[in-house]
Amino acid sequence: MNSIVIRTLPDQLVDLVRDRILAGLVPVDRAIRQDALAAELGVSKIPLREALTRLEQEGLVRSQANRGFFVRPLSTEEAEEVYALRLKLEPDAAALAASRAGEEERQKASAALDALDTMTKHNGEGVGAANRAFHLALIRPAGRSITTQLLERLHVLSDRYVRKHLEPLGRDERANEEHAELLQRWLARDEDGVAQSMHAHVQNTLEDLRRQLGANAE
Amino acid sequence: MNSIVIRTLPDQLVDLVRDRILAGLVPVDRAIRQDALAAELGVSKIPLREALTRLEQEGLVRSQANRGFFVRPLSTEEAEEVYALRLKLEPDAAALAASRAGEEERQKASAALDALDTMTKHNGEGVGAANRAFHLALIRPAGRSITTQLLERLHVLSDRYVRKHLEPLGRDERANEEHAELLQRWLARDEDGVAQSMHAHVQNTLEDLRRQLGANAE
DNA sequence: ATATTGTTATTGGTATACAATATGCCGCAA
């Protein structure tokens, strides 16, 4: 039903450039060369600038006047803040969504976990995106647009840390189990259980991350 | 120290257009005419579109492909969501900021309340902005940039509801007292007290709002 | 009255140009 969405050029560019940044393909210390990137992508620099502006709002890049857009560096403080916010918001949002989800949304959530599982098995490129899609499918049915948009951004920011520090370690069996339990309780509309599982899941990921950040520290 | 900030054109336009929207000067059902507004403000439409894109991220306008940018309508659901998010985030953020604030930041917070008080007495145009500035002064010293940015947006959204439904009622003595108590505890670095006062303050405002929304309802 | 067609207005996007600023290089002096 939502298949006839009109995607404007900046819309597509946001996704494209975001993926590149998340994949670590854009150097962090150098400014993004607008003309060059626009030419490479076959667009002019105006829609590209619009896309970069949106990515700035998402917290992935930072603009300095007359110097351009820079990919924001990763930092332990940012990681801590992102996860602190998720811990505060995501459990309740998912619990509310569980109680409100309609049949179609429940099927979408199940499908999202399936997609994530196969992605994980084949260890493809889109694990991060699939993970985000799964989490969002658990949140969106709450019908809280601001909260959903915010958590979407927080997941994008989280993704960078997970990819950099956790994914290289290989398949994470515990996360899979947590996802399965999460979905099961969500489908059972067990609100307290969902909130609890979600909190534990985010907390566990954060602790994994802390271990790696600690290990990789100077 | 931060006096040499370069404000690019979109930066200024964001503030300008935001103020107009908050003041209710932009009709909600009609698309914002870009060429006309750009001409009126003496700029071209490129920086204006960039500003509108940012306001879309702030949740003040919504863009529909090929139709343009529309001011988002107010709704009780949005108001409830905004205040629910503030209740979850603002008390802890302010408490943390109270413990971390340096001398300069403490003076800024006091000055912000003074400014708000005189604004309120003279019933000028900038009460909303002063109120936002005061709240932000209590939050920013926490040093959590994402949280700060988020609460900044939530305050902008809150402002529309307060202006529309609460300010017309005249001076709000209770809010003044709450602000004073809030600052006093904040300066005393009484973290629990700050969190408590902030929660009560936001909750009270929400309840005032609910009463008005209920009264104004169909 | 409703549907259809044609006209107009507006947006989304491109190309191009230009001023302001930043960057990097070169030569010069200590």
Next chain:
DNA sequence: TTGCGGCATATTGTATACCAATAACAATAT
């Protein structure tokens, strides 16, 4: 050699002109 000032260049930010696609609207026909 090292550090500094100044010039040349590159890049961003913005304006202008223009075009295609779409939406809104008016006029017409059924």
